[in-house]
Amino acid sequence: MKLLALETANEQCSVALVNATQTLFSQLDQRAKAQTQTILPMIDQALTQAGIKNADLTTIAFSRGPGSFSGVRINAAVCQALAWAHDTPVIGVSTLQALAQAAYRLLGLTEVTAVLDARMNEVYIASFKLENGIMQAIDDERLLDYEQAASYKKYTVIGSGAHLIQADLDINQAIHADALDIAAIARVMAEKQQWVNAEQALPVYLRENAWKKISEQGKASK
Known part of the structure; x- marks a missing residue:
């Protein structure tokens, strides 16, 4: 098993790469709202350091929400893009x-x-x-x-x-989850093949009409 885990749902960014028993790579960037700049370089670093190609991944796990609207959307989009490229199954984990x-x-x-x-x-x-x-x-x-x-x-x-x-x-x-926690949960699910295809890697927002409320969320967070 080679499992890549992504976490951007909490306005920070982390990536973990694990096999059935060990953590092969783990990195956390705590800068707020820097996910779009850091997520892909961190994934590349994880694969390079472990000597693994995208095609070698058994599954990709992501934090599917609820959480930061933009963070959840980034997580799902990146997971889908990676999974579609090699028809890799995905696992969505509750934030x-x-x-x-x-x-x-x-x-x-x-x-x-x-x-x-x-x-x-x-x-x-x-x-x-x-x-x-x-x-x-x-x-x-x-x-x-x-x-x-x-x-x-x-x-x-x-x-x-x-x-x-x-x-x-x-x-x-007042703690935060990172990709290691996504990986721990997803590893158990992967052992049971509890995954879906890329098109089903959908975010969970809980709030209705989330697209219409981005501006309100921005004002509330100031």
């Missing part, structure tokens, strides 16, 4: 699940409520519990206002939107 996986990887938490700032006084939210090393969803991903989200949370809140629904937040809980 919230990846965030929960990061909480396990970085903090050792096994029950979390993942929360991402969705702007416009709303958050993306879902809860997860560890099963066989992977954080699995126990409820639906939702787009909620702060008050609704505070009632919806079940466990320790983590992520960029955690402080919006819980005032007494530990700074360590």
Whole structure:
């Protein structure tokens, strides 16, 4: 197995290349909104360093959202382009699940409520519990206002939107997922061949009419 994982849904950029047991490459660029400049060079670096060609990839995994509108769109577009070139199957991983996986990887938490700032006084939210090393969803991903989200949370809140629904937040809980977390989840899915073709590598926004709200999101984020 040779799995390439991409993460740009959180306004940063990371790439990981793994096989069935090892991480062959991992790089994170934390500069905000630099995904379009960094994602392709990082992919090239990953393949070159590992001595692998695009055609050798078993699957490509990407963070399918919810998250930053432009970041999710970039992730899906790059994944599709790479997959179409060599008819490589793809795996879409929930951004919230990846965030929960990061909480396990970085903090050792096994029950979390993942929360991402969705702007416009709303958050993306879902809860997860560890099963066989992977954080699995126990409820639906939702787009909620702060008050609704505070009632919806079940466990320790983590992520960029955690402080919006819980005032007494530990700074360590404001973590971000990266491609390593996408790879950890996708590796298990790839072993079961739970993938789709490139045309089904679609982003998930949760918010309706996302295209019409880009300007509103921009104003809300200032």
